[in-house]
Amino acid sequence: MNNETFKYYKDYNNYKSYINYKMENTTIAIPVVLREQIQEFGSKGEKYSEIIARLIKSARERQLQDLLMDETDTISIEGALAKAKKRWQ
DSSP: OOHHHHHHHHHHHHHHHHHTOOOOOOOOOOOHHHHHHHHHTSOTTOOHHHHHHHHHHHHHHHHHHHHHHOOTTOOOHHHHHHHHHHHTO
16 A cells, blocks of 8 residues: 555544544533523424534624624725825825
8 A cells, every 4th residue: 555545544544433433421500590591592302402502603603793794993995095095195
């Protein structure tokens, strides 16, 4: 086997081990009121871990949107063009 073939074979073995990996579970204590609030975001038969994962994904997307849409320290296009024209005249 040449080195290139061995490289892919080695990666495959690592992947094969990874797909058989099972995440470890834990128990967390939360108030009943919070548990009920989490249930409001879920569907019948949906696991708490699925609901929480979806909420986390949504929160991350919202954080990214807030970051990208933040207008702090920005100027309008017209302002930028006026500033550029003034600077380069």
